[in-house]
Amino acid sequence: xxxxxxxxxxxxxxxxxxxxxxxxxxxxxxxxxxxxxxxxxxxxxxxxxxxxxxxxxxxxxxxxxxxxxxxxxxxxxxxxxxxxxxxxxxxxxxxxxxxxxxxxxxxxxxxxxxxxxxxxxxxxxxxxxxxxxxxxxxxxxxxxxxxxxxxxxxxxxxxxxxxxxxxxxxxxxxxxxxxxxxxxxxxxxxxxxxxxxxxxxxxxxxxxxxxxxxxxxxxxxxxxxxxxxxxxxxxxxxxxxxxxxxxxxxxxxxxxxxxxxxxxxxxxxxxxxxxxxxxxxxxxxxxxxxxxxxxxxxxxxxxxxxxxxxxxxxxxxxxxxxxxxxxxxxxxxxxxxxxxxxxxxxxxxxxxxxxxxxxxxxxxxxxxxxxxxxxxxxxxxxxxxxxxxxxxxxxxxxxxxxxxxxxxxxxxxxxxxxxxxxxxxxxxxxxxxxxxxxxxxxxxxxxxxxxxxxxxxxxxxxxxxxxxxxxxxxxxxxxxxxxxxxxxxxxxxxxxxxxxxxxxxxxxxxxxxxxxxxxxxxxxxxxxxxxxxxxxxxxxxxxxxxxxxx
RNA sequence: GCCCCUGUAGCUCAGUAGGAUAGAGCGUGAGAUUCCUAAUCUCAAGGUCGCAGGUUCGAAUCCUGCCAGGGGCGCCA
Numbered sequence: 141x142x143x144x145x146x147x148x149x150x151x152x153x154x155x156x157x158x159x160x161x162x163x164x165x166x167x168x169x170x171x172x173x174x175x176x177x178x179x180x181x182x183x184x185x186x187x188x189x190x191x192x193x194x195x196x197x198x199x200x201x202x203x204x205x206x207x208x209x210x211x212x213x214x215x216x217x218x219x220x221x222x223x224x225x226x227x228x229x230x231x232x233x234x235x236x237x238x239x240x241x242x243x244x245x246x247x248x249x250x251x252x253x254x255x256x257x258x259x260x261x262x263x264x265x266x267x268x269x270x271x272x273x274x275x276x277x278x279x280x281x282x283x284x285x286x287x288x289x290x291x292x293x294x295x296x297x298x299x300x301x302x303x304x305x306x307x308x309x310x311x312x313x314x315x316x317x318x319x320x321x322x323x324x325x326x327x328x329x330x331x332x333x334x335x336x337x338x339x340x341x342x343x344x345x346x347x348x349x350x351x352x353x354x355x356x357x358x359x360x361x362x363x364x365x366x367x368x369x370x371x372x373x374x375x376x377x378x379x380x381x382x383x384x385x386x387x388x389x390x391x392x393x394x395x396x397x398x399x400x401x402x403x404x405x406x407x408x409x410x411x412x413x414x415x416x417x418x419x420x421x422x423x424x425x426x427x428x429x430x431x432x433x434x435x436x437x438x439x440x441x442x443x444x445x446x447x448x449x450x451x452x453x454x455x456x457x458x459x460x461x462x463x464x465x466x467x468x469x470x471x472x473x474x475x476x477x478x479x480x481x482x483x484x485x486x487x488x489x490x491x492x493x494x495x496x497x498x499x500x501x502x503x504x505x506x507x508x509x510x511x512x513x514x515x516x517x518x519x520x521x522x523x524x525x526x527x528x529x530x531x532x533x534x535x536x537x538x539x540x541x542x543x544x545x546x547x548x549x550x551x552x553x554x555x556x557x558x559x560x561x562x563x564x565x566x567x568x569x570x571x572x573x574x575x576x577x578x579x580x581x582x583x584x585x586x587x588x589x590x591x592x593x594x595x596x597x598x599x600x601x602x603x604x605x606x607x608x609x610x611x612x613x614x615x616x617x618x619x620x621x622x623x624x625x626x627x628x629x630x631x632x633x634x635x636x637x638x639x640x641x642x643x644x645x646x647x648x649x650x651x652x653x654x655x656x657x658x659x660x661x662x663x664x665x666x667x668x669x670x671x672x673x674x675x676x677x678x679x680x681x682x683x684x685x686x687x688x689x690x
Numbered sequence: 691g692c693c694c695c696u697g698u699a700g701c702u703c704a705g706u707a708g709g710a711u712a713g714a715g716c717g718u719g720a721g722a723u724u725c726c727u728a729a730u731c732u733c734a735a736g737g738u739c740g741c742a743g744g745u746u747c748g749a750a751u752c753c754u755g756c757c758a759g760g761g762g763c764g765c766c767a
Contacts, residue, residue, distance in 0.1 A: 480694090
């Protein structure tokens with residue numbers, strides 16, 4: 141917010157001094173070193189070629205001009221090859237602190253989204269087994285992203301797309317039926333490519349209880365019963381696991397629903413009208429090569445079955461054209477990356493701007509157990525359940541680990557290490573700052589101070605460098621929100637919170653907040669309260685709790 | 691072979707769409723608590739930013755090539 145104001149001033153100044161020039165893009169950033177000021181711009185360096193002048197000369201002219209803005213700057217300097225460094229009038233930061241205290245939960249919100257409708261689709265694991273830690277990463281990331289976009293002014297719907305039809309579902313049903321036979325004492329050979337997990341036994345047991353005559357029924361009917369029961373049971377488990385993980389969906393969308401509504405045939409017909417569908421070798425093909433894909437793709441197999449791709453086209457057709465979403469964010473496993481061009485191609489063919497769909501590929505979670513790298517597989521029952529991890533380590537710690545990395549960096553997950561080190565999880569560092577501030581309030585209340593008194597506080601008493609540093613950091617929060625929303629990068633909030641918590645802990649150790657000096661106490665309480673509010677708002681976006689005590 | 695991601699301190703990772711002398715945490719070593727929570731703080735040691743070129747005032751960041759690790763390239767889902 142502050143940054144935007146300063147940017148405007150700089151552009152104004154450039155225009156005043158060089159009326160003939162069209163300003164090109166430049167940076168305003170926080171320099172690494174304090175002697176380079178609070179903010180710095182490279183505008184003179186960027187324009188030196190266009191203006192055919194030395195960067196330092198341009199910088200001097202602009203700096204001279206901007207020095208007169210004393211309500212904004214206390215000092216403006218030219219440095220190095222031609223940077224202009226600004227020292228910000230710290231009253232601006234003090235006013236910002238008042239704003240934080242007034243706005244509370246709302247501090248940091250912005251209108252980047254302008255009420256545009258976004259559908260965030262994530263996890264969407266096939267209902268063939270329990271959620272494992274790989275899904276957990278997607279769950280944490282998608283949920284935080286949805287919270288963030290909402291905070292940034294979008295209208296957000298969180299959706300789980302259920303692949304509840306197709307080959308895998310048939311295999312699932314068959315797996316249950318085989319286990320049921322086994323339970324009844326039949327000698328069976330359980331196929332390798334069937335689902336191996338123990339939960340299949342549980343479902344089989346349940347099936348036999350509900351349908352004592354299951355094995356006497358026609359094979360086809362029995363399979364159907366097993367399949368339906370399996371999908372229902374597993375989906376319930378998935379929902380429960382996600383709720384425990386504090387992920388709540390607005391919408392569960394069934395792939396079958398697309399067929400029930402006839403949307404698959406409808407959209408393929410639309411594409412056919414546009415000339416992007418053709419028949420070859422008995423199958424129907426979509427001309428994705430016309431949109432940069434390396435080859436065309438099958439939408440209906442020669443067997444007459446629709447492919448997963450066909451459902452997906454219909455799903456996105458409905459999402460953008462019928463349900464009216466302005467944007468879509470899909471979180472996919474990185475192993476689906478080859479799938480991106482064909483889906484974007486299909487959107488283009490439907491005259492939906494593919495830019496409206498952002499597909500984030502979540503890199504692998506490598507499972508390390510006993511020092512061994514393991515690949516996770518639902519079918520082979522090689523995985524660590526999300527539920528189990530959450531039970532051992534806690535929701536906050538698990539979410540924080542997943543959210544502290546960009547989605548495109550692979551994540552090595554050493555289960556033993558995480559369990560052992562859960563007590564050292566950085567999430568506690570941030571939460572501890574919040575708890576400490578709450579505890580400071582306990583103390584302040586004993587001498588008769590309450591949050592209402594803060595608005596009367598005299599913030600000009602906050603003069604130490606450590607106070608100013610915190611004030612500046614607090615003002616950065618809105619920049620961080622905007623940036624992480626634009627980049628769909630919630631992990632930036634994680635690092636921001638760690639920095640803010642660090643500054644607070646440092647301050648806390650060095651200065652006494654509650655003292656006999658009532659005026660100073662109020663000012664410092666205001667600073668602490670600003671930290672508390674921003675930490676709480678930030679953690680809320682991550683889906684992490686802010687405890688009053690630890 | 692082609693495509694995507696990754697490579698920064700012993701380990702795990704930041705580095706804000708190119709900036710000034712490269713940053714944390716863990717681990718290692720030394721210290722801080724009669725006082726608001728020591729899940730904290732202070733100090734120290736630790737680097738060829740995978741390698742080689744290029745672009746420019748300036749590169750960990752952008753481009754090209756190479757090396758290493760992971761993933762993907764079906765009428766599978």
